[in-house]
Amino acid sequence: MSRRHGRGRARLLAAALALVVAPLAMPAPAAATTGGVGQxxxxxxxxxxxxxxxxxxxxxxxxxxxxxxxxxxxxxxxxxxxxxxxxxxxxxxxxxxxxxxxxxxxxxxxxxxxxxxxxxxxxxxxxxxxxxxxxxxxxxxxxxxxxxxxxxxxxxxxxxxxxxxxxxxxxxxxxxxxxxxxxxxxxxxxxxxxxxxxxxxxxxxxxxxxxxxxxxxxxxxxxxxxxxxxxxxxxxxxxxxxxxxxxxxxxxxxxxxxxxxxxxxxxxxxxxxxxxxxxxxxxASPDRVPPRAPGAPLPIRVTPTEVTLAWLPATGGAAGYDVLVDGVRVAGTLGAEPLATIRGLDPGRRHQVSVVARDRAGNASAPSRAVPVTTARPDPRPPAAPAGLRAADTGVAHARLAWTAVPERDVVGYEVHLDGARLLALPAWLAGAEPEVPISGLEPGTTYAVTVVARDASGNTSPAAGPLTVTTTVPTGDPITDEGGTIGATAVTYAATFNLPFDFHHVFVDTDSDAATGFATAGVGADLLIENGWFYRHTGTGWSWTPVDGPSPLVSSVDGRYAWEIPVALAPAPHRVVFHGAGSSPEYYSPVVDVH
Missing domain, CATH: 3.20.20.80 (Glycosidases)
Structure with missing residues (x-):
């Protein structure tokens, strides 16, 4: 390394450390990035x-x-x-x-x-x-x-x-x-x-x-x-x-x-x-000249799961940088500052890291020289396994898992696995003392094996809680049952039981009981549509709906029983509705229901 290069790296390290100390400062536009925006x-x-x-x-x-x-x-x-x-x-x-x-x-x-x-x-x-x-x-x-x-x-x-x-x-x-x-x-x-x-x-x-x-x-x-x-x-x-x-x-x-x-x-x-x-x-931008490759990244902070990198900036007007880990782009910078933090890495792993510069026209440089970076090893003590793993509730297509939070202060979250496959992660700060998570989209009458692990700040995972056997219920009767509606003093209520694992639960509301107006479906002309927790008014022709402002019409959903309310001013007179299920099961329409 030449003396001049050594001084440049020292200046780079000092500047990068200053940025790490003040990470919330927004980047200022770089003076060199004056070309037009390539889109x-x-x-x-x-x-x-x-x-x-x-x-x-x-x-x-x-x-x-x-x-x-x-x-x-x-x-x-x-x-x-x-x-x-x-x-x-x-x-x-x-x-x-x-x-x-x-x-x-x-x-x-x-x-x-x-x-x-x-x-x-x-x-x-x-x-x-x-x-x-x-x-x-x-x-x-x-x-x-x-x-x-x-x-x-x-x-x-x-x-x-x-x-x-x-x-x-x-x-x-x-x-x-x-x-x-x-x-x-x-x-x-x-x-x-x-x-x-x-x-x-x-x-x-x-x-x-x-x-x-x-x-x-x-x-x-x-x-x-x-x-x-x-x-x-x-x-x-x-x-x-x-x-x-x-x-x-x-x-x-x-x-x-x-x-x-x-x-x-x-x-x-x-x-x-x-x-x-x-x-x-x-x-398109007429500028086709890419910036020169930036300097090789220098790791300035390494933890078991994160690496902060800095590098000498590219010449030729870089507007931003992409960071590649083992040849795959994993992050981009906010602006032209030659600094990035890569998160979610595994502890004790060696990676090849390089950087690509992009100018305002969207031209990309050649990658920098790749450098090896090894994440730190985790601390020697993994957290304890979550206790009390249980199914707080099961239905035709869902289950609710619950457990007791791990008391170690450095636990950052929990991972839920279903039949050995990763399903979701729940941050500890969001989980609270008695974590609960809903799992949807399951098959009816099916048995699953669930495990939960805790993860600490240094990347350790706990022994698994479980496997817990969870079996969804078997639907009986028609796909949609017990459907009905009532016009009250201030609200109209609709309710039905959906006995199959539908992704979408619809209520088609024919406010004027005229099949020739609105969206024609299953014997009604729908003027309003409820879809899960969303509410729409029919506009135009065909499947054309505009959102209705206001709170969600969905009042409750317990074990397949759905209830909705809309303001009575939207459907004050006797009218007709059809309930509809679609998505992960074959679609099904209920008979036409008269609402009084």
Missing amino acids: RLAVPAYFYPGGDGAALWQRLTAQGTGIAVANPFSGPGKTRDPGYAAAIAAAGAAGVTVLGYVPTGYLGTTGRATRLGETTPAAWSAQVQQDIETWYRLYGGDGLGGVFFDEVQNVCGPDGAYARTYRALDEHTRAWHRGAFTVINPGIGTERCYADIGDVILTFEGTYESYVEWEPPAWHRALDPRRLWHLVHATGTLERLDEAMRLSERRNAGYVYVTPDVLANPWDSLPPEEYWQRQLAAA
Whole structure:
């Protein structure tokens, strides 16, 4: 090592240590990153990749398309769909990162309920992780690129609890699926506590009219453009498309998608070919010169599960960096600062780590020289096994697990395994003294083996609690029974028992008892729709629904018995309803029910 190089490394180490001491400071825009923003299209592909939709998915492979979001059933569904498997594989082979859609229900803070009718952050966290594992079990072998977290809160929450929960979900995804690319979608500007959650923050989702008036938070200007994504719909003319693309570049969005499509679902198609090609051309940057490779990373802090790295910055205008572990991209920086922390590593493991620089046009450098980094060994004492593992409740398609928290202070969380496969992780701070987690999507009349382990801060895992044998119940009678409804003084109540493990529980409400109006299904013309804990009004023609503002209509869900309430003003006169189950079981419609 030359004397000059040694002084450079010393300066690098001093600067990096200063950043470690003050990690909450937001990065300032680098002076060298003055070029225009090169953009890539990122598309919510909420259309089936068969029939007419097959051609739409083929268009997603066009040059410039960076991200596509697959959404078979407002989530992964329960069984592997060959059409989606083929579409994901083809898009991935063409360089498109395909993400699996996972709703997070704003962690229940707005009244959104899980499939089991719960509204706590812990219940939502458990469901989200099970959806993630289902996505990878069904489509991981087809090249699934990561996870799209929808319905994300935008405020930090009490003592930062909401942001901490989303950070835990993001870190869980990356730790269990190395190389996963993640996006969080609050759809509006977030508080700064969300800046380092996910690879990309979708900070605008709305109409062209609202986009013109919208101003992004000032701290967005300091970020690598590839950390920001804007979605603009109801942009009907080419002139509006041009203006939306100009605004998105000016607002530092490295990912963008503009469509003339409109609500209720503006993501159910792609724009006409002329519109699409014009958007691709507007997103492309004339700059094709990549920055030079950055210096080799230097580990400045190593723990059993984390490594903090610093490196000499690239010349040529780097806007951000990607960190590769064993050749796989695992993290990106917020901006141009040459510093990153890799989390979720296993203790005592040797890795090869390198860094790639990207400029504002999206050009990537060659990787830096790879350096070996070995995580520290864990402390010699693993935590005790969780005690009292039990099934607090079982049903046709779900079970609720409970146990007593491990008293060691350094326990950071628990991992739940189902039949030997990882299912979910529950942070200790979210679990409390008597942890409980719901498991959904099980098969009726089936026996499962459940184990739970505790994990401490140095990466040790405890001996397993269990295996606990859990057997779901066997449904009897019709798939939907005891259905009915009542008009009260202030609310209309609907209730039915769903005896099969449906993912979706629908109530089609025909408020005028006229099958010729609304959405025609099963003998009624539905003017309103309840779907699990969501509520919609029919608009337009066909399957076209607009959300109804207000609290979730779901009142309760216990062992398959669902009850909902809507304001009586929405359905004050005698009317008709049909209950419907769909998803993981064959769909079923109840007879038409008269509501008085």
